[in-house]
Amino acid sequence: MLKHMNRFGKLSVICASMIMLGACQPKSDAETKKSNETAAQAKQSESWYIESKNVELKPKQKQVCDEAGCTEYSFQTVETNHPWINMYFKNRIEKADPIPFQSATKSSETKTVDPLKLSQSQTVVRYLSQHQNIASFEYLSYVYPAGAAHGMYHKEYVHFDLKTKKRIALQDLIVKGQNKKLLETLYSANSMWLTDHNIEQDKLELSDNFYYGVDGIVFVYPLYELASYAEGMSELTLPYVSVNGLIQSEYLPNLPKLTAE
Incomplete structure (x- = not known):
């Protein structure tokens, strides 16, 4: 009985050694390449991932007055985990409406205006969706001239290729x-x-x-x-x-x- 147990014990040790030896064997070139590609794809997908929230973009002048009257401005943009996207929308908003982002002069200081005579200008950027390396946003602009029958609006869809970091x-x-x-x-x-x-x-x-x-x-x-x-x-x-x-x-x-x- 003891002899059989010793023989079984030896077989167990041999089997365990073979399993450990197999586990320690170096991977083939094909396996290594596939493993590296999988890791690279996972890292790339992680770098493409979009996190976004809406934030107010505060101008230096919320209300601007000139010979034509006074306009109240409101800006809302996105804050994502991709700084270049944030900068794209910030630069675009400031380029579209530069005056509110300039320092106020004495002649353009905010004054009390009858709400019925105050024009409105609003810009809102919001995140829509993502599929693979493409991220989509909506850029909404709305202008209501005081006294007009209705306002004018425009919705523009902006898509980015996260691989190239460029607009599509x-x-x-x-x-x-x-x-x-x-x-x-x-x-x-x-x-x-x-x-x-x-x-x-x-x-x-x-x-x-x-x-x-x-x-x-x-x-x-x-x-x-x-x-x-x-x-x-x-x-x-x-x-x-x-x-x-x-x-x-x-x-x-x-x-x-x-x-x-």
Whole structure:
């Protein structure tokens, strides 16, 4: 009995030694490369991750008066974990409305103004979404001149490629040489609405303002360009099922692979 136990004990030691020896064996070049690539991808994804909150951007003058009257300004921007994005919006806001960010002179000091005679100007930036290395934001500007029937607003969608740290322009999005085909496809997908608004195909142009919708890429047009003020900013959708060969795949969200029935 003891002899069998000793033999079993020796076998256990041998097996344990073999397992430990196998664990200590160096990885093959292929395994090492794959491990390094996985670690690099994880690190890259972590560097792309967006954290964002809305913050007030305080001007030096909240109210500015000139010969035309007085305007009250309000600015709200984003504070993200990517300083270059924060700086992009800060610089853009200050460039669009430079006077409120200048030091007040004696002649432009804040004075009490009848609220009915005070114009309003508001700018709001907000974070929308992220898919892979693309981060999307909305830039909203609103102006209400005192005494006007209504204000004027504009929504612009801003997309950043977190790999290159650059804004994605319309021409980055479109496959080279496919502008005409894309425009034809966009018109076809929205022909009923466009026909109802008396817009012929040769009169439609691509908007450089777009966002990623649920069903496709949505091209957004300014007030009055395609429809009345009451209808708001017009939106034309290019369905994702139609973008193959028209839109650069790197600038598309992860889409399910659809098979024709």
